[in-house]
Amino acid sequence: MATRMAVIGAIALAAGYFTDQSASHRVFAGAYHYGFIFWLTLTLGCTTLTFLHHTIRAQWSLSILKVLEAGNKNLWLIGMFFVPIAIATVAGHAVFPWADPAFMAKLPIQKQQWLNPTAWLIRAVFYFAFWIWTMSKLNASSKAQDLDRDEARGEWRRSFAPPLGVVHVILLTFAFTDWLMSLNPMFFSTLYGAWHMATGILMTIAFGTVLVLSMRTMRPFAAAISPVLTKDLGNMMLGFTMIFGYFTISQFLIIWSGNLPEEIVFFVQRFEGPLVFVGLAIVVFQFFGPFLALLSGKGKRTPHLLIIVAAWIFFFRTIDVWWQVVPFFKSASIAFSTLWIDLAALVFIGGVWMIFFVRNFKQTELLPLHDTRLQDTKLALEAH
Secondary structure (H helix, E strand, O other): HHHHHHHHHHHHHHHHHHHOHHHHHHHHHHHHHHHHHHHHHHHHHHHHHOOOOHHHOOOOOHHHHHHHHHHHOHHHHHHHHHHHHHHHHHHHHOOOOOHOOHHHHOOOOOHHOOOOHHHHHHHHHHHHHHHHHHHHHHHHHHHHHHHHHHHHHHEEEEEEEEHHHHHHHHHHHHHHHHHEEEEEOOOOOOOHHHHHHHHHHHHHHHHHOOOOOOOHOOOOOHHHOOOHHHHHHHHHHHHHHHHHHHHHHHHHHHHHOOOOOOHHHHHHOOOOOOOHHHHHHHHHHHHHHHHHOOOOHHHHHHHHHHHHHHHHHHHHHHHHHHHHHHHOOHHHHHHHOOOHHHHHHHHHHHHHHHHHHHHHHOOOOOOOOOOOHHHHHHHHHHHO
């Protein structure tokens, strides 16, 4: 399935490149950037939750820990998909307007110092190096403890993860500033990094919930999944749905009340033509739909209902990220006529991502062997 996705996506994306008549292939660049940002967000969501799990050692996150590890092992792959963007940025200005020296000269001196291709590329290399190194250390320690059950390894992770997790959050904010917000260097929002971190965590929990609950009748999940766990997973998705809504309305109200040209441009671009209805659909179906569904205790305790809600959240993340990224590259008048190129990039990068994710997932235990709290909880419930 994943291989088929990658092949079909690659063929369609190649067709999109050769049929793109826009200047500097802006339509193709926007499609590729959309696919990259979506799968980057999921990968960084796995990274953030890995830091969080080893910091607080929550019971609910044990169920998706191996999903998180399989996902964060794809950081190198996301780095490979970043290479064409880096080459285009350093060689010209097909992606970021500020890469054009003439445009750069119009920016304030502070932005010129931050948004120059050399510094931007050095920061990107540092981001990926930090993420790959920290995840390799945490993953290796977790795997080693599965083999030797040495509690000292867990204590080491609990000391290692919190301070570096703080660094991760800072770097994630810089990364989304560099790779997404700077697509319009005049736009500015202090909530932007936190907004994408929260949505990345939400889509990652939804992704993990779909996978784990889909295997609920198989070993070892059959011995671990209980109504307590599904309720916890549902509550986490409810919580981050509320955080997503809070950040979204806060950013909108701050920008609307400030009414500054460098800030309102973000929403002006997305309130043109049919794009405004996409934004409305995101509010209704990405926030109110999951929010109301997850208020129900029955919905959170019933695995097949929770799978539907989680899949719904993940699906609408594809639309939300599209609404975030694509208007930076093309106007509302052509956004829908070239939508197939955007979908091709999403499917191509996603297919390759899934190939390596499945391989990573199959190479490890599906549940941590060094922590059996999930199994113990289900046995206790069944005993009563």
